[in-house]
Amino acid sequence: MLVFIAGCEPVKQYQKQYLNDEDMQLQNRESELFGIEVDGYREGASGANGGKTGGGCGCN
Amino acid sequence: MRLQLILILAVLTGSCVSIKAQQPLPDSIPVSTLDSLRPSLPVDAHFLLSYYEQDGNHSAVTGGTGTEELQDIASRIIVNVPVDSVTRISVDLGMNHYTSASTDRIDSRISSASRKDNHVEMYFGYEKDIPKRKMTYGLNAGGSIESDYLSTSAGGKWSKMSENENREIMVGAQVFLDTWVLIFPEELRTVASQQVHTDKRRSYSVSVRFSQVLNRRMEAQATAELVYQHGLLSTPFHRVYFENEDMARIEKLPESRWKYPVGLHLNYFVTDWLVLRSYYRFYADDFGIIAHTARLETPLKFSPFFALLPFYRFHNQHASDYFAPFAAHLQGEEFYTSDFDLSSFSSRKMGMAARYAPLRGLARFKLRESVLRLRSVEIRYARYRRSDGLEANMGTLHLAFILP
Numbered sequence: 001m002l003v004f005i006a007g008c009e010p011v012k013q014y015q016k017q018y019l020n021d022e023d024m025q026l027q028n029r030e031s032e033l034f035g036i037e038v039d040g041y042r043e044g045a046s047g048a049n050g051g052k053t054g055g056g057c058g059c060n
Numbered sequence: 061m062r063l064q065l066i067l068i069l070a071v072l073t074g075s076c077v078s079i080k081a082q083q084p085l086p087d088s089i090p091v092s093t094l095d096s097l098r099p100s101l102p103v104d105a106h107f108l109l110s111y112y113e114q115d116g117n118h119s120a121v122t123g124g125t126g127t128e129e130l131q132d133i134a135s136r137i138i139v140n141v142p143v144d145s146v147t148r149i150s151v152d153l154g155m156n157h158y159t160s161a162s163t164d165r166i167d168s169r170i171s172s173a174s175r176k177d178n179h180v181e182m183y184f185g186y187e188k189d190i191p192k193r194k195m196t197y198g199l200n201a202g203g204s205i206e207s208d209y210l211s212t213s214a215g216g217k218w219s220k221m222s223e224n225e226n227r228e229i230m231v232g233a234q235v236f237l238d239t240w241v242l243i244f245p246e247e248l249r250t251v252a253s254q255q256v257h258t259d260k261r262r263s264y265s266v267s268v269r270f271s272q273v274l275n276r277r278m279e280a281q282a283t284a285e286l287v288y289q290h291g292l293l294s295t296p297f298h299r300v301y302f303e304n305e306d307m308a309r310i311e312k313l314p315e316s317r318w319k320y321p322v323g324l325h326l327n328y329f330v331t332d333w334l335v336l337r338s339y340y341r342f343y344a345d346d347f348g349i350i351a352h353t354a355r356l357e358t359p360l361k362f363s364p365f366f367a368l369l370p371f372y373r374f375h376n377q378h379a380s381d382y383f384a385p386f387a388a389h390l391q392g393e394e395f396y397t398s399d400f401d402l403s404s405f406s407s408r409k410m411g412m413a414a415r416y417a418p419l420r421g422l423a424r425f426k427l428r429e430s431v432l433r434l435r436s437v438e439i440r441y442a443r444y445r446r447s448d449g450l451e452a453n454m455g456t457l458h459l460a461f462i463l464p
Contacts, residue, residue, distance in 0.1 A: 009275040010224055018277050018329035023337065023359040023367070026271060026281040026325050031413060031440045031458040034110040034134060038454065039409075042114075042446070044377055044402045045343035045351035047265070048283045048323030055236025055263030056181075058209040058295060060401055 101142035103463040104435075108136040108456060110156075116400075116450030121166060121245075123299040123308055124386035124398030128450060132158035150185040152202070166245055166297045179206040183213075194221040200234075208296075211238040226273040236263040242296050244310060252296065252310045261291040277329040287319035300396045301387040311397045313382060319345040335359045348381035349402065369413040369440075379404040400448050411442030411454075421462075436460045 011019065018024065028036060028050045040046040044060055047053035116128035134156035141149050159176040183202030190196070196219045203212040215234035221227065238261040244252035267285040274280055298311035323341040330336055336358055343351040357371035380402040382395040389396045416422070417436030425432040437459055444452040 008226070008272060010226055011273050011276050013225065015276055016273075019273060019279055021329060021335065023335040023361070023369075024279065024327050024329055026279065026327060029438075029458075030106045030108060030138060030460070031438050031456050033136070034108065034112070034456055035409075035440075035442055035454060038112060038452075039373075039375070042401050042444075042450065042452075043351070043375060043407065044345075044347070044349040044380060045321065045341070045353065045375070047285045047287060047319060047321035047343065048267075048341050049321075049339070049353075053234075053263070053265045053267075053285055053287045053321065054289045054317075054319060055234075055238055055261065056204060056211045056213060058206075058238075058240065060293075060399065 101145065103139065103141050105140070105461040105463070106136075106138040107459045107461070108134075108138075110134045110136075110454060110456040112452065112454045114444075114450060114452035116446070116448065118385075118398075118400040118448055118450070119161075120295065120298040120311070120397070120399035120401070123301040124400060127161045129161035130158060132156055146189040146191065148185075148187045150187075152181075152183040152185070154181045154204075155179070166243060177207050179204060181205075181211075194223070194225070195219065208241040208243050209238065210241070211236055213237070228271045230267075230269040230271075232267045232269070234263075234265045234267075236261075238263070238291075240292055240296060244296050245299055245308065248299070248308065248310055255310060255312065256292060256296060258292050258315075261289065261293065263287065263289045279327055281325040283321075283323040283325075285319070285321050287321070288316070289319070290316040293317055294397065295399070298397065298399055300389055300398050302389045302391060302396075303387060304391075309396070311399065312395050313347070313397060314395055317345060317347060319343070333361045335361075343377075347402070348379070349377055351375065351377035365416060365418045367415045369415065371409075371411055371413070371442075373409040374406070375409075376406040377404065400450070403448065405447045407444060407446040407450075409442050409444040411440065413438055413440035417460075427463075430463055433462050433464070434459060435462045 036049055036051040040051050041057065041059045110133070112132040112134070114128060114130050117126065118124050119126040119128045134154065136152070136154040139151045143149060156179050157176070158179070161175070181202065181204030183200060185198060185200040187196060187198040198217045200216070201214045213234060213236045215232060217230055217232035219228055219230035240259045240261065242256060242259050265285055265287040267283060269281060269283045271281040272279065293315060294311040294313040296310060299308040300311050301308050321341060321343045323339065326338045328336040336356070339355040341353040343349070343353070353373070353375045355371065355373040357369055359367050359369045361367045380397065382397050383402045384396065384398060386398055389398070415436060415438040421433040421435050422437060423434040440456040440458070442454045444454070
C-alpha cells in the first residue's frame with residue numbers, strides 16, 4: 001500500500017478538473033442509496049459501501 | 061491663475077486628509093460579517109422515489125419454501141443546509157410502504173394485517189470544517205420505526221486531509237440501539253417465548269476510510285469496517301423445519317456476531333465522455349459467511365448535460381454455518397436458520413440510469429423571497445437475479461433541487 005501511494009503523482013488544485021467531475025465522486029450517488037439498502041436486506045454481506053453494516057433494520 | 065490652482069489643490073488635499081481622518085480604521089472583520097459579505101451558500105435538496113418488487117420460492121417465514129413476493133414503494137428527502145462557510149447540517153427523511161406475501165404467512169389468516177407494513181426513518185447530521193488544520197468532524201443521530209422494529213442510532217466521524225489535499229483519512233463510529241416487537245409464528249407462540257430471552261439488538265461499528273489521488277485522472281478509496289452485534293440476531297417469525305419433525309421451530313442464531321467488510325473504490329476518467337467507476341468488497345463474519353462483491357459503472361457523457369450510466373454488479377457468497385434448506389436441519393443443532401439470504405448463492409444485478417442536468421436547470425419554483433431550481437433529474441432501473449431463483453426489479457427517480 002505504501003509503495004502504491006509513493007508512486008502517486010501529486011495533483012495541484014487547479015489540475016483537478018477531471019477529479020472534480022460529478023461522475024468521479026467516490027461517495028455513492030443519491031440514486032444508488034435504495035439499491036444498496038435492498039442489497040443488504042437480501043444478502044448476508046453488508047458494509048464497506050456507505051450503507052448500513054448492521055442495525056437499523058430487522059435484517060441480516 | 062497659478063495661485064488659484066495652488067489654493068484649489070490645497071483645499072482638495074485638506075479635504076481628503078480631513079475625510080481620511082474622519083473614517084476610523086476598520087477592526088478585524090468578524091467571521092459572521094465576512095460570511096454576510098459573501099454570496100449566500102446554496103441549500104441543496106434531493107427527492108427520491110423508488111418502486112421495488114421481487115419474487116422467489118424460498119421464504120424464510122415458511123421455513124425456506126414458499127413465495128417471497130414483495131412490493132415496496134419508498135420515498136426519501138435529503139436536505140443539506142450550509143449554516144456558514146464551515147458548518148453544514150443535514151436532514152434525511154424516508155418513508156416506505158411494503159406488502160409481503162411471505163410475512164402474510166406469519167399467521168393462518170391470509171391477507172391479514174401482517175401482509176403490509178410501513179417504515180419511517182429520520183436522521184440528522186452535523187459537520188464542521190477546521191480549514192487551518194484541514195480537518196472535518198461530524199455527528200449524526202436518528203431513528204426508524206416499523207410495526208415490529210424500533211431503532212435509534214448515533215455516530216460521529218473525523219477526517220483529515222493532507223497539505224496538498226491529495227489524501228484523506230476518515231475515522232467513524234456508529235451505534236444502533238434496536239428493539240424487536242416480538243411477533244412469533246401463530247402455532248409456535250407458546251414455546252417461542254421460552255426460547256427468546258431478549259428483544260434487544262445492539263450494533264456497534266468502527267470504520268476507517270483512506271482516499272488517495274493517484275494522478276490527474278484516477279483516484280482510489282479503501283474502507284475497512286469492524287462490526288459487532290449482540291442480542292436477538294435471529295428473526296422471531298422465521299420458521300425452521302427439521303428432518304423427521306412435523307412441527308417447525310423458530311429460527312435460532314448466536315447472540316453475538318462479528319463482521320469484517322473491506323471495500324475498495326477505483327475511479328478513472330478515461331475521456332471527456334467515459335468514466336470508469338469500479339468497486340470491490342470482501343466480507344467475512346463469524347457466522348461463516350464469506351462473500352465477494354464487484355461492481356462496475358461506466359458513465360457515458362453524450363453532452364455536458366446528458367449522461368447514460370450503465371452498471372453491473374456481481375455478488376458471490378458462501379453460506380453461514382447455521383444454514384440448511386427446508387427440512388434439512390438435523391436434531392442436536394444448537395443454531396439453525398433456513399433464511400436463503402444466508403445461504404450460498406451468486407447474484408447479478410444490472411441496469412442503467414439516465415441523467416439530465418442542463419446548465420440553467422429544468423424548472424424554477426418561486427418561493428416567498430427566493431427561487432427553488434430543479435437542477436437535475438435521474439431515472440435508474442436495475443434487474444436483480446439470485447442463483448436460488450429470487451428475481452427483483454427496481455426503479456428509482458431522483459430530483460435534485462438547489463435553493464441559492
